[in-house]
Every structure is written in C-alpha cells, then in structure tokens.
Amino acid sequence: MAAAAFASLPELVRCLAEQTRSRKQLARLSRTSKTFHLAVAPVLFREVVCFTDETLNALANCAHLGHVRLLEVRLRHGEGEPANKIVQQMLPRMLLLEGFCWNAALATTTLTVLHRSCPELKSIRFGMPCEFGSRYLGYSEDREYSNEPSAKELEAREIYGRPDLTVFRGLEELTLDNLCEELPWWRETIVEVLKNSPELKKLGLSLSFATIGKAARYGERDTFDGFFYDVCNDFCAAGAPPLHLQSLKCGTAIIPDDAESLQSLTDLTYLEEVHIENETVWNLIDVITMYEDGEESGIVFEALGPAQCPNLRRLTVRQYRGDVHELFAASDDPAWARQVALSLVEVNDALEPAQLLRPSEKYPSLPLHLRMLDVNLDREKVEVDDEEGLEVSTVSQVLHDLVAGDDGALEGLSVHFPPDMGDDSFSDLLQSVTDILPGLISLTQLSVVLPGQFDNFDGKVESTARKLAGAPSRVRYVKVQKRAWRVWRDGDGTVRLEELEDREISDVELFSQLL
Known part of the structure; x- marks a missing residue:
C-alpha cells in the first residue's frame, strides 16, 4: 500500500530521482511506469554526453531535449562536420540549456545558433582537436613549400576559423x-569575453602544443610567451574591475608569472581551486622551455598562499x-594548510609532498598536514632538499608520517605504487x-595509482579495492586505476562495493579533474 501510494505521487518520485546520480538507475526508474517516466525524465536528460555521431543522431529526435541543461559533445576523433549539423538542429529545442561543452571541430555557425537559441547559457567549455590548426584551418607545418592554402583548406577555414565568442554575455564559466x-x-577575444562576464566564477585556458611548437621553430615565441600576462594586463587596461573567480585552470603555456597582473584579473581572496601545468612542454620533435632552470619555475606560487x-x-x-x-613549507598558517587538497597529475623524478609531514630545520612550520595528499611509494624516484642533507625516507617512514600527528586533517589520499612489481612485493606493499x-580517522577518499606497465594487474583491480575497503576505517570511496567504487559497511561488518559510473566518479573530489 505504501509503495503504491509512493509510486502514484510524481513529486516523491522526482525527489528520489534528484538524489540519484547513476544514469543506469535513472533509466531503470524511468521504465517503471508512466508516472515514473514523467517524473524522472527531467533528471535523466538534464546532462547529456555524446561520444559519437550515432549517439547524436539518436538524440536528435528525442522528445526530452527541452529538459537538457548540459550538452557535452566529445567525439573521439575530433571530427566535427556531421556533429555540427546535428547539434544546430537540436539547439533550438534546448531553451533551458545552461552548459555547452564541445571537444571537436566547432563550426562558427554552431556558435551562432547556440547564442540565438539558448538564452539561459552560463557555461562554455570549448576544446579544439589536437590537429585543429593544420587539418581545419589550412595552416601548414612547412611554410617554405605550402604558402598557398588549397581550395579545401580555404573552405575549412571559412567554416571553422575564428569562432566568435564575444556575442556571449553574463557567463559564469569559460574554459x-x-x-x-x-x-x-x-587573446583579444578572451579579454572581450571576460569584460562581458563580470560574474564569471570559473576560467580555464590552455594553448595548443602544435601551435607553440611551430611558433618556437619559426622564431615567433612572442606569440605565446607572456600570453596569460598579456590577457591579465589587457583586461585591466580595458578598465574592467577584477573578477571574483572561484576556480582557475592554467593549462599548457598559461603561466601566472606576475602577482600584480594576476591580481588585476581576479580578486585572489575568492579563489577556491587552482590548477597549474608547471612542466616544460615537449614531444619527440620539440622541447620548449617554458620555465626557469632548476626547481624554480617562475610561477608566482607565493601569490596562492594564505595571505x-x-x-x-x-x-x-x-x-x-x-x-x-x-x-606550503614556508607557510606560518597550519590551519590554512589543513583546508587545502594538494593533487599531482604525475609523480616523477622530483620532490615529494611527504616532506611536508616531517620536521625540518630549514622550515620551522613543518610538519604540516593537508586535507588531501599524494604519496609516492616508489622510493627510487624521490629527491630531497640537498641543503638539509636529508635521506630519502623508506616506505615505512612515509606511511608512519601520514598517521603521526594527523588528528583528522586528511580526507583524501592518492598512493602511487612502483611499476612492474611482482605479486609478493605488491601484496606486501x-x-x-x-x-x-x-589511523587516518577522517579519510573518506582513497586512490591507488600504478604507473607504466603492470603485468596481470587488470584482474586484480577489484580485489585490490576490496582489500583496501575491508580495513576498519571511514573510507567511503576507493579508486584503483580508472575504476572506482562506493563502499557500503553493514551493521554486521560486511563490506560491499558499488562501482561508480563516470559522472559519479567526477562527483568525488579526489577523483575529479579540475575544470
């Protein structure tokens, strides 16, 4: 009787759907009955992600496009012509669309339709394919022999060249x-968009490696050196007040190397999350030194401190x-450190955050305990501060340091294992x-990362997750490589794992990618 009453009330079913992030569960709920379908559809179709033209074609005739708030198109091969035509037909039916994410070749006409059709748009995330310049805009790797673009290249340039983002106003997110x-x-386009969006909360920028590689080879570094510095200063020169960004992503060749210019772009007191690519750009052809020599990069990390x-x-x-x-080590505010989650994209032949967990004569403020941290168990890859004459700590010491002094600060931990370990060594570690x-009383999120090749590990991913989840702890989410689980602990001590879908994984802070 109670179940029947619940099932007959769309409001209650809608509340249930609102609390469900799993698309599989939402799809099952929508097929339960007509009442469930009408209540669940607005939630199920709120976020739509398409990876193929076939998916877009299937969606084009969907009756629920009016519910879509986020449209994300990520074509695996970067092709855009069929997708652009399909999306241009769909957008006029997406009157409530708030977020538009596109990782393919984007036709300028698609932006025009987006602007005209979606008055509620607040977020644009736009990523060009890696070979966008040479394949779509007609630019050649070899200028000496290909000065004149072909008719096909000129046509492509007309379709995809110079997308006009300046027509959008009032954005809250721009990537x-x-x-x-x-x-x-x-650079001019970005400044204009920022001027038109004083309420912007999230900003992410990165440059194409192919473009900066060509510019470096042809002696045109000035086109990308200081790109972000110029954006900040041009924005200030236009008379715009500093933004109140909460999230800032500085990707490839976007270098915040001047504190004053950074502060002219945004009031730093509002910043909650920052990503910075602090690595020299290179591939098999080009090595483009983006930073100063040695451990100092020229990036103004000091501007991100507690003050x-x-x-x-x-x-x-x-x-x-x-x-x-x-x-972190020079900070005299341990309370600030306890609120910060520090995440690494990769661990390599470099220093390690675990040094923050040990006392230091050079830095009296140490040890510090952060909210989230990466630790590297491959001790052969670790360097220490030569000035202090320290030795590389053992695995046992690193793990001991994690627990010692932690009174509940650590909420997330990423553990990077050495590559190519044997079964016994891996089991012991x-x-x-x-x-x-x-001993980590507040730890709720745990990730295990294995770099390089690891023989026969695919079959051990879930067993590894079960091993970690089985420890008597408060861990609620476990990720091993690319798979992640929610941990359920029953009253009788039984531990169950529920595998997460992609968008559920991104909801977990430790597992999500910034922006």
Missing part, C-alpha cells in the same frame, strides 16, 4: 583548451617542484597501506 594558430586574436588566497581549498599541479614545496588506514 578554452588547446587554442591554436592565431594566438593574438585569441592572498585564504579560501583556497584545492591546488593541482603537474609535478611537485621546489616552488610548490616552498608555498598493499598490506602496509591497508594497515595504516584505521
């Missing part, structure tokens, strides 16, 4: 990735370098990690 070719024009960024909660960097260490979990 432009892999910007290529005409960087001076892009300037009191509300910072998350900092993500490519590598843990000397200036990142200085930011996994047991050592499992043994410390009960």
